[in-house]
Amino acid sequence: MPSPVRPRRYPSDTTIAEWALPEPLLPVPACQTKTGGHPEKWPRRQIVDAIRYIVDNGAKWRALPSGYPPWETVYGFFARWNRRGVVTYIRDQLRRRLRTGLGRCAYPVTLIIDSQSVKGASTVSRATRGFDPAKWINGRKRHVAVDTKGLPVMIMVTPANMQDRDVARELLWRLRLTHPQITQVWADSAYAGQLVTLAEDFLHITLKTVSRPKGAKGFVVLPRRWRVERTLGWIMNARRTARDHERLPQHSEAHLNWALITLMTRRLTRQGPAPATGTKRRIPAHETGAAGRNQGTCTLYSGSVSSLKCPRCTGTWPTSLVVSTSARREARFLGRTVSSVVASSSIDHQRYPWRASSVSIFITLASSGLMRARRYSSYWSNSWPSTLKTACRVQTTRLSRPTARESAVSSHTSRAAA
Numbered sequence: 573m574p575s576p577v578r579p580r581r582y583p584s585d586t587t588i589a590e591w592a593l594p595e596p597l598l599p600v601p602a603c604q605t606k607t608g609g610h611p612e613k614w615p616r617r618q619i620v621d622a623i624r625y626i627v628d629n630g631a632k633w634r635a636l637p638s639g640y641p642p643w644e645t646v647y648g649f650f651a652r653w654n655r656r657g658v659v660t661y662i663r664d665q666l667r668r669r670l671r672t673g674l675g676r677c678a679y680p681v682t683l684i685i686d687s688q689s690v691k692g693a694s695t696v697s698r699a700t701r702g703f704d705p706a707k708w709i710n711g712r713k714r715h716v717a718v719d720t721k722g723l724p725v726m727i728m729v730t731p732a733n734m735q736d737r738d739v740a741r742e743l744l745w746r747l748r749l750t751h752p753q754i755t756q757v758w759a760d761s762a763y764a765g766q767l768v769t770l771a772e773d774f775l776h777i778t779l780k781t782v783s784r785p786k787g788a789k790g791f792v793v794l795p796r797r798w799r800v801e802r803t804l805g806w807i808m809n810a811r812r813t814a815r816d817h818e819r820l821p822q823h824s825e826a827h828l829n830w831a832l833i834t835l836m837t838r839r840l841t842r843q844g845p846a847p848a849t850g851t852k853r854r855i856p857a858h859e860t861g862a863a864g865r866n867q868g869t870c871t872l873y874s875g876s877v878s879s880l881k882c883p884r885c886t887g888t889w890p891t892s893l894v895v896s897t898s899a900r901r902e903a904r905f906l907g908r909t910v911s912s913v914v915a916s917s918s919i920d921h922q923r924y925p926w927r928a929s930s931v932s933i934f935i936t937l938a939s940s941g942l943m944r945a946r947r948y949s950s951y952w953s954n955s956w957p958s959t960l961k962t963a964c965r966v967q968t969t970r971l972s973r974p975t976a977r978e979s980a981v982s983s984h985t986s987r988a989a990a
Contacts, residue, residue: 666833687715758780
């Protein structure tokens with residue numbers, strides 16, 4: 573078996589600090605599970621270094637240097653991890669860790685979306701490419717949703733001939749399903765029209781557009797939109813993503829995610845370590861609301877949720893969340909809803925951590941008690957595996973804002989006790 577320690581030869585290779593970030597997020601090898609499997613021949617750090625080399629340098633898979641594992645092995649891990657959602661899971665966890673280190677809530681409520689058309693190579697099939705008449709580009713179009721810090725939240729790749737507002741329907745739908753805390757999205761004028769009304773009425777998302785100033789010529793920095801433009805510029809720094817070479821759009825999305833994962837790991841190691849995941853902290857009773865007064869304290873994990881003062885909860889009755897071990901990393905702020913999730917032991921959360929997060933998302937959306945969650949019932953029944961539907965049971969409690977009389981009685985009791 574090759575040595576797990578490999579000298580760092582290329583700028584794209586991970587350092588010790590960078591490798592410590594994605595290593596615990598990768599799935600457990602099959603040989604270490606109950607079902608068993610053949611031991612992996614190549615260390616996973618070398619696999620990740622090889623993928624980062626391909627993305628950063630834009631080389632062909634068959635032109636992978638001899639210092640890395642065989643290209644068939646690297647491509648196999650690349651395709652399997654992307655198909656099982658591992659790459660997206662790593663991207664989301666790194667984004668939350670970055671936001672927590674910046675003092676922001678781990679779950680953004682405001683996003684900025686935009687698209688970028690890039691040329692397609694000869695390896696891109698005719699069925700997955702198109703011609704963008706506005707940019708005169710024959711290839712594919714990338715639709716990116718980022719938070720207010722420019723960190724990626726969702727990426728979609730479509731043929732270049734598709735209109736932005738048509739793709740935005742699917743993009744906003746996916747954002748509502750996977751990120752239910754989102755309330756506002758900024759975009760350019762291409763997303764105006766009926767999409768604004770559709771997002772407000774059916775998805776409960778406020779879509780606002782930012783237009784260019786009248787009479788402006790040349791390049792103009794537009795408010796809020798410049799953040800997503802900067803993210804697109806970050807993506808173009810990786811040579812593999814400067815042009816689309818992939819036969820499958822899913823693999824194009826994977827290359828974009830790996831380019832941003834490399835960016836976030838370098839930023840995390842440059843700024844210093846983020847708060848350790850799994851560190852318990854006690855929330856004061858005045859921050860936990862009615863449930864806090866009844867239960868005393870609410871235990872959250874500071875690795876995924878830094879503070880209860882979420883932008884969405886500002887000015888409203890605070891939220892209290894009590895979640896099980898399988899859903900602690902994916903705790904969601906949903907107004908004044910408290911979800912107690914108990915997961916079944918039939919799902920191996922150590923081997924499939926991203927499946928545990930999917931279970932948490934499904935539970936929170938479909939059983940949170942919110943009125944708009946009922947509209948997703950048909951989507952869940954058609955798209956989610958039956959194992960995820962029956963694996964968990966949920967108990968939800970609706971909290972109400974205290975009345976003026978209750979607040980007066982509570983304050984009088986506190987003064988009397990003091």
